Amino acid sequence: MPKISAERRTERREQILAGARRCFAEHGYEGATVVRLEKATGLSRGAIFNYFPxxxxxxxxxxxxxxxxxxxxxxxxxxxxxxxxxxxxxxxxxxxxxxxxxxxxxxxxxxxxxxxxxxxxxxxxxxxxxxxxxxxxxxxxxxxxxxxxxxxxxxxxxxxxxxxxxxxxxxxxxxxxxxxxxxxxxxxxxxxxxxx
CATH class of the missing domain: 1.10.357.10 (Tetracycline Repressor, domain 2)
Known part of the structure; x- marks a missing residue:
């Protein structure tokens, strides 16, 4: 698997945070399920939790x-x-x-x-x-x-x-x-x- 550049990692991290912010705002902390986080970020749970535990x-x-x-x-x-x-x-x-x-x-x-x-x-x-x-x-x-x-x-x-x-x-x-x-x-x- 090719390595991702530091710049791309930063972009991906920011994408996840922006989507998570929208998801938390729309559904609340408890309502922001993994499925909803996936939808809001446009990424799989594996991709999301590769950046955040x-x-x-x-x-x-x-x-x-x-x-x-x-x-x-x-x-x-x-x-x-x-x-x-x-x-x-x-x-x-x-x-x-x-x-x-x-x-x-x-x-x-x-x-x-x-x-x-x-x-x-x-x-x-x-x-x-x-x-x-x-x-x-x-x-x-x-x-x-x-x-x-x-x-x-x-x-x-x-x-x-x-x-x-x-x-x-x-x-x-x-x-x-x-x-x-x-x-x-x-x-x-x-x-x-x-x-x-």
Whole structure:
């Protein structure tokens, strides 16, 4: 059997991921059977599982890639860009992505696999927050971790609203409220930031 070039392997891998994303979005994680994955990718199960050892591995790869893409947007373009991106994501895919949160909560092995893959983005995200605090874009009386947790809370809330089909507030309002919460310098009456 002839060897496949690295370029062709990458193309095939991307084909599988694109088809799997459509399949998960249309049928949900549980409903994305091997037969449906074959149909969505246009490939046999042997071809699919030659690149990914399991359906879960496909799902994890898509989730980690989405997380990395959001992190890249956050780091390179800032908070406004990532808020706009979340508010425009495909609700069908977001519904499946919410399955990730359930699995992380209930499956220790799955949680570990996700944590290992997502750990790579943490330093860049923290550096982006620290830079924003130094320049006055974000308030500097909170720990970077606190700011990150709050931003994640807002982004996850927007994703949940979008996935459930509920109306989202105007993006300008979301950005204004985020600015009120974390924008600018220290606030009077805020407990002092501990330095580590």
């Amino acid at each position: 399991s359906k879960e591995a496909l799902f994890v790869e898509l989730a980690v890639r989405d997380s990395a893409r959001m992190s890249d947007i956050w780091v390179s373009e800032g908070l406004e860009a990532v808020v706009r991106e979340v508010m425009e994501l495909d609700p069908a895919w977001l519904s499946v992505y919410l399955e990730l949160f359930r699995r992380v909560r209930n499956d220790d092995d799955f949680r570990l696999r996700i944590a290992v893959r997502q750990k790579e983005a943490a330093p860049a995200n923290r550096a982006r927050i620290e830079e924003a605090q130094r320049t006055g874009e974000f308030r500097d009386d909170l720990e970077p971790k606190q700011v990150g947790l709050f931003v994640n809370l807002v982004l996850n809330g927007l994703a949940l609203q979008r996935a459930s089909g509920e109306e989202l507030p105007p993006v300008e309002l979301v950005l204004a409220l985020l600015g009120d919460a974390i924008g600018g310098r220290a606030r009077p009456g805020t407990p002092s930031r501990t330095t580590a």
